[in-house]
Amino acid sequence: MPDITSDDGAHLTEKTRTYLATPGEDRILNNWKSIWIGHHDAKHVHAKLDMMLKTPPSSRPKNLLVYGESNVGKSTILERWAEAVNQKAAVAAEAEDPETMGDWAVLPVVRVQTPPKGDEGRLYDNILRAMGFPLPISYSASAKCQTVLKLLANNQTKIVMLDEFHNALSGRFDQRLHFNVVIKNLTNEAGIPLVVAGVEAVEMVFNKEDQLHRRFSRIKLEAWRDNDDWRKLLRSFERLIPLKHPSSLAQPEMATTLYEVSSGRIGDLSDVLREAAIRAILSGEERITPDMIQAV
Template sequence: MNSTPYSHIHEKFRHIAHLPDDERIKFIHSPRWIGYKTANTILSLMHDLMNRPKQHRMPNLLLIGDSNNGKTTIIKKFNEKFGDTYVDDNDRINVPVRLIQAPPSANEKELYISLIDSLGLPFRSSDSGGILRHQVVHSFREANVRILIIDEAHSMLTGTARQQRTMMNAIKYLCNQIDLPIVLCGTKDAVRILHTDSQHSSRFDVAELPVWRNNNEFRRLLGSFEKILPLKEPSNLIDIEKTNLIHSISDGNLGNVKRLLNECAIEAIKTGEETITLDIIRGKSCLRPTKGLRKIIG
C-alpha cells in the first residue's frame, strides 16, 4: 500500500483534501487548467504566430469547435501565460496579447471600440468608423501588440453578407497595417466568414477542437481530472465501465465532462462517499447536454 496520503491527487493539490467540505467544494468550482495534447499543440501554434517577425501578410489562425468544448479556455490560458504588460529596456510599454470578444453582430464600429477599450484608452462612440480605425492602428502600434485574439467570431455572421464582408475587410486591414497575426475563435459556423472573400480563406489556417472519442486519450483525460479533484479516496475514473458511462453522458464534450465530474465530486463530498462511484455518475445522468433538458421539462 502506498504510504503517501492522497497519492491519487496531484501533489500540488493534496493539501486541499485536508480542508473542510465547503472549502473543497469551492475549490472544485474554481477554474483550473488541464493540459492535453491538442490544447498544447494549439498553444504552441499561437506562440509561434506571436513570435513571427513582422512582415506583410502575417499568417492567421481560425480555431473552431463545438460550443463548450474548451476553445475559450485555451485562448484565456494563452493570454494568462504570454499577455502580461511589461516595460522594455527602452522604457516602452509592451502589451503583447490583446484578447477581445467579437461584437454581438457584424458591426465595424463596435469592433474598433472593443479594440480601443481593450487597451484601456478613451474613445468617442460618436466618432466615425474611419477615425476609430485610425485610433486602433495608432494605439496598437504604440502598445507593440504582437497578436490579436477575437473570441466568439461566429457572432460576426449575424448581419447581412455586406456587413460580414465589411467586418472581415476591417480585420484584413488591421492585419496589413499593423503587421499583426490574428486568431479568430468560434464554433464551426465561423468557417463561413472566411468565404466572404477568397483572400480571407487564403490568410487563415484552420485548427479544430474535435469532441473526444472514447479511447485511450479520453481515459488519460479522465485520469488528469481525477488528480485535481480533492476527494479523500481514489475514484479510478479510467475504469472501463466508468469511462464508458462518462463518455455517454457527456457526448465527449470537454465542458460537459468537466461539469459532470465536478458535480459527481461534490456529491461524493456531501454524501461522505469521498469517491466517485458508478451510482453517483448514474445519478447525474440528467446532465446530458440536451437529453437531460428534455427529461427535466418532460
C-alpha cells in the first residue's frame, strides 16, 4: 500500500483523496469511470432531457438529436444522465410498499446502441436485452416489436436512447428509409420520445428527411476552444485524478500541450490524461508532466 502523508492529495476533492491508498495503476483504472465533470454542454443536454422526462405521453412526441464529431462527449453525457435517472427510480421503488409495486420494475430510460445498417430486428433485440427480456432469434420483427411496446409500457419507460445512430447510415438507401419508418412508428406507438446521438452526418441526413427534420430538435456538441473554459475544465480534472502531487494542468504550457494532443475533444483529453496518470504513478513522479503527455 502506498505511503500517504498529510500533504499528499491536498489539491484533490475529499472523495478522490481516499483513492490514493490504492496501489499501482489500479488507482487510475479502477476509478477513472467515476470521474465526471458537469460542464456547460453536459448541463445543457441534461436540462433538456429533464424536461423531456416530465413530458406526458403523446401520439407525436418531440424527439431529440444530439450530434457532433467523434469524442466530444455525446455518449458519456447521455449515459451519465440515464444511469442517474434509473438509479433514482430504483431507490424510490425500494422505498415503496412491495404489495403496491406490481410485477414490473420501473425503468424510465432505456439506452441502446443503434444496430449496423439500421437492422429492425437487431434494434428490438438490443432494446429487449437492455430491459432484461431477450427473445429467441427465430421471433419475427413484428413479434419483437410488440414485446418491446409492451415492456416499455409495463416498465413505465419515458425515453428510449439510440446511441451511435450513424451506424444506421451504413445501410442501403432503402434500408435507411425503412429504419426511419421503424423509429417513427416506435415513438408514435409507444408515445414516448427518442433521443438519438451520432456524428454530424446524422444531422445532414435528418435535414433531408422531412419527417425526421420536423420531429427532432437538435443539440450540437463541439470541441472545446483553448480559452478560460478549457483551463477551468483542466482544473476540474486535476481535482479528480488521484495523484499525490498537483500537475498544474491549467498552466499555460500544460494547457496548450493538452489542447494540441486532444484537439479540444473531451473524450480524447480524458484518454490522454488517463494514460499520463498511469505513467505518473508507475514512474513514482505522482504528477503529470508535459513529457508524459507527449509520450501517450
